[in-house]
Amino acid sequence: MTKLAIMGAMEEEITPLLEYFTDIKKIDYANNTYYECKLDNLDVVIAYSKIGKVFSTLTASTMIQKFGCDTLLFSGVAGGINPELKIGDLIVANKLSQHDLDITAFGHPHGYVPGGEVYVNTDENLKNIALEVAKENDIKIIEGIIATGDQFVADEKRKDFIQNTFNADALEMEGASVAVVCDALSVPCLILRAISDTADMDAGFNFDEFLVTSAKNSANFLMKVVEKL
Ligand code: OS5
Numbered sequence: 001m002t003k004l005a006i007m008g009a010m011e012e013e014i015t016p017l018l019e020y021f022t023d024i025k026k027i028d029y030a031n032n033t034y035y036e037c038k039l040d041n042l043d044v045v046i047a048y049s050k051i052g053k054v055f056s057t058l059t060a061s062t063m064i065q066k067f068g069c070d071t072l073l074f075s076g077v078a079g080g081i082n083p084e085l086k087i088g089d090l091i092v093a094n095k096l097s098q099h100d101l102d103i104t105a106f107g108h109p110h111g112y113v114p115g116g117e118v119y120v121n122t123d124e125n126l127k128n129i130a131l132e133v134a135k136e137n138d139i140k141i142i143e144g145i146i147a148t149g150d151q152f153v154a155d156e157k158r159k160d161f162i163q164n165t166f167n168a169d170a171l172e173m174e175g176a177s178v179a180v181v182c183d184a185l186s187v188p189c190l191i192l193r194a195i196s197d198t199a200d201m202d203a204g205f206n207f208d209e210f211l212v213t214s215a216k217n218s219a220n221f222l223m224k225v226v227e228k229l
Contacts, residue, residue, distance in 0.1 A: 002229060003043040005069035006222070007059055009174045012211050013076040014048045016219035021046075030062055039226065045069055049174065052150045053098070056174035060181040071229070072182050072189040073126070074175060075222040077207075077214045078146065079153055079199030081162065082169035085142060086195065087210050088217055091169060092130045093146040093191040095119040096176035099162045100149035110165050118166075119145070120179040123188035126225070130190060133224045141221075144169030146191060148176035154203035162199075171199055190225065194218040 008014040014035075018024065021037040021044070028034075035046040045067045049059035063069045078091060085091060097111040097119050104110060111118040127143065134141040147168035153159055162168050175191040182189035194214040197206035 001041060001043065002071055003045070003067070003069045004226070004229070005060070005063035005067070005072040006044060006046045007056070007063065007072065007074050007178070008048045008076045008215070009051050009056060010076070010211075010215075011048050013215045013219070014046055016216045017046055017075060017222070020223050029066065030058065032059060032062070034063070034067065042226070042229065052173050053148065053177035057177045057181055060178045064181065064185050064187050070187060071126070072178065072187055073222055073225065074178055074189065074191045075218045076172065076174070076193055077196035077211060077218065078170040078172040078193035079159075079197050079203060080170055080195040081159060081199065082142065082144060085170060087197065087206065088214055089195050090134070090139065090141040090217065090221055091146065091193050091195070092127050092141055092143050093122050093175060093179070094127060094143050095121045096146045096148055096179045096191060097166045097168070098149060098176045099147040099166055099168070099171065100151060120176060120183050122179055122191055126188055126190040129228050130192060130225050133221070133228060137224065139221065142169060146175045146193065147171045148173060152203070153199040154201060156200055159199040170195065192218055192222055192225075
């Protein structure tokens with residue numbers, strides 16, 4: 001039987017997910033809280049990692065290696081790069097990269113370190129389920145590249161660099177690290193985000209205004225995907 005990990009980075013990203021569940025068991029582990037619950041016959045573990053690549057790596061690894069999750073779904077918000085992505089719109093990642101990983105001084109491309117790859121892929125099957133769910137429910141979703149880094153981007157120059165270097169459609173702070181963990185441990189993963197801001201000089205204001213509604217958009221859509229698993 002599938003044991004599903006559902007994670008976000010911030011509390012606001014998992015609050016709307018927890019509302020779908022009753023009978024939630026809280027487990028404290030490694031400076032974080034994990035919520036064990038059931039949905040029909042599905043065992044589910046939910047957690048928010050805290051912000052950034054290190055915390056999200058720890059949480060994804062814990063959900064897989066300690067809790068035994070065999071599928072991982074991420075729900076949250078992102079800064080939009082692709083002009084087609086408006087605040088509230090959904091993006092599902094086909095691949096992700098780390099925009100702040102930089103050993104270019106040694107002649108390597110941005111996002112590359114020996115033994116790794118510039119891009120990490122997500123699971124094709126889960127991504128296709130998300131695209132089908134969007135089609136069936138007439139919900140706009142874009143499939144694209146997400147760039148991850150330990151930086152809240154609120155600057156056109158940095159945004160342009162990320163767009164031009166990685167061909168990214170959106171950016172955030174956790175997706176690529178989660179996808180790297182899942183890839184290494186052969187756990188299929190889905191990275192879903194709804195746009196909260198467009199990573200420009202207004203990003204801080206927009207993020208504060210739209211975090212809760214965009215996180216809900218992502219969570220509600222993710223639960224429609226879960227119904228199909
Ligand atoms: O998890 C981080 C990445 N998320 C996606 C995202 C994003 N990433 C990078 N650049 C952008 N333009 C992005 N837009 C959306 C969202 C999240 C961003 S960091 C948010 C920090 C918010 C915050 N920090 N402190 N507080 C709120 C108040 C506070 C203080 C004490 C305790 C709790 C909260």
